[in-house]
Amino acid sequence: MQALYWDGHELSLNLSYPTLPRSKIEDRESKIVGATGSRPAFNDDRTALVKVHLAGICSTDLQIFKGYMGFRGVPGHEFVGSVVEGPRELINTRVVGEINFACGRCDYCNRRLGRHCPSRSVMGILGADGAFAEFVSVPVPNLHIVSESVSDEEAVFTEPLAAAFEILEQVQFNLGDEVLVLGDGKLGNLCAQVLRLTGASVTVLGKHEDKLKVIKRSGVRTMILSDWQPKQFDVVVEATGSPSGLQLAMTAVRPRGTLVLKTTIAGEHKVSLAPLVINEITVVGSRCGPFAPALEALEERSVLVTPLIEKVYPLSEGVEAVVRAGRPGARKILLQP
Numbered sequence: 531m532q533a534l535y536w537d538g539h540e541l542s543l544n545l546s547y548p549t550l551p552r553s554k555i556e557d558r559e560s561k562i563v564g565a566t567g568s569r570p571a572f573n574d575d576r577t578a579l580v581k582v583h584l585a586g587i588c589s590t591d592l593q594i595f596k597g598y599m600g601f602r603g604v605p606g607h608e609f610v611g612s613v614v615e616g617p618r619e620l621i622n623t624r625v626v627g628e629i630n631f632a633c634g635r636c637d638y639c640n641r642r643l644g645r646h647c648p649s650r651s652v653m654g655i656l657g658a659d660g661a662f663a664e665f666v667s668v669p670v671p672n673l674h675i676v677s678e679s680v681s682d683e684e685a686v687f688t689e690p691l692a693a694a695f696e697i698l699e700q701v702q703f704n705l706g707d708e709v710l711v712l713g714d715g716k717l718g719n720l721c722a723q724v725l726r727l728t729g730a731s732v733t734v735l736g737k738h739e740d741k742l743k744v745i746k747r748s749g750v751r752t753m754i755l756s757d758w759q760p761k762q763f764d765v766v767v768e769a770t771g772s773p774s775g776l777q778l779a780m781t782a783v784r785p786r787g788t789l790v791l792k793t794t795i796a797g798e799h800k801v802s803l804a805p806l807v808i809n810e811i812t813v814v815g816s817r818c819g820p821f822a823p824a825l826e827a828l829e830e831r832s833v834l835v836t837p838l839i840e841k842v843y844p845l846s847e848g849v850e851a852v853v854r855a856g857r858p859g860a861r862k863i864l865l866q867p
């Protein structure tokens with residue numbers, strides 16, 4: 531199959547990448563050598579093979595190409611597709627998939643914290659091939675069925691939208707809370723739209739007039755960075771995707787307020803942590819989130835995602851697509867196998 535492959539130095543298009551992970555192929559071959567000698571029917575109900583309809587390039591992918599996580603393999607963790615092999619009831623069903631592949635047996639998994647399973651692999655990020663390919667293998671428990679009323683272009687945003695919903699699992703919001711989202715990029719946009727659903731008063735601070743305009747249309751207050759006057763908020767969400775955002779974020783949280791960190795970067799932050807201690811700030815790291823409320827929001831159209839799309843590239847032009855996604859101010863770039 532066609533797949534984009536990252537070897538640690540270079541991203542390239544591979545025209546004959548194995549469709550199944552190598553361990554699975556060996557597994558199947560050993561089954562084929564079984565008593566009958568004939569190829570067995572697919573009967574593995576733990577993993578499904580999904581034909582990718584669309585995959586999204588996210589800033590985490592761009593960080594991977596700078597060395598984040600030391601990943602090698604097929605990148606890509608935002609996708610929508612349809613099941614071609616797997617449990618019979620799922621065949622031809624449109625699905626999205628949670629990206630943390632947990633062991634299902636450890637203490638974390640037993641406490642329903644599979645997203646933190648210490649022996650997990652993560653699709654396209656850690657030890658598992660991702661979705662910048664014609665097909666991707668996903669454990670069945672990770673799959674979620676996409677309702678017919680949600681288009682592929684919307685469903686491909688489920689994973690980043692779930693990451694925005696994670697904030698609601700971690701922080702209690704009250705009606706009228708003053709919330710600042712730092713960053714007008716894709717994640718900042720999604721976080722602002724999700725937080726607005728709580729009844730909090732949400733402001734997005736960003737650098738790009740055009741992106742702020744899109745955010746404003748979804749009913750969120752916006753402010754351009756050059757107009758910023760120091761002000762303090764109950765909750766600040768740092769979603770700039772750049773190392774410099776943290777400093778400003780720290781100064782914008784009121785004493786005893788909450789700072790939510792969404793940015794993951796390959797580099798290091800250099801900031802003094804003293805203000806966090808002096809102002810008794812609660813710092814919350816926030817990563818992947820629940821898919822169910824994200825799919826529900828897409829279905830109800832309470833969060834709008836398609837204005838975020840900049841361009842759809844064929845997978846064969848994936849290398850160019852990644853360059854485009856890395857341009858400052860780029861919106862969502864999608865890949866279509």
Ligand SMILES: [Zn+2]
Nearest residue numbers: 588589590690
């Ligand atoms: Zn992502």
Ligand SMILES: [Zn+2]
Nearest residue numbers: 633636639647
């Ligand atoms: Zn586990």
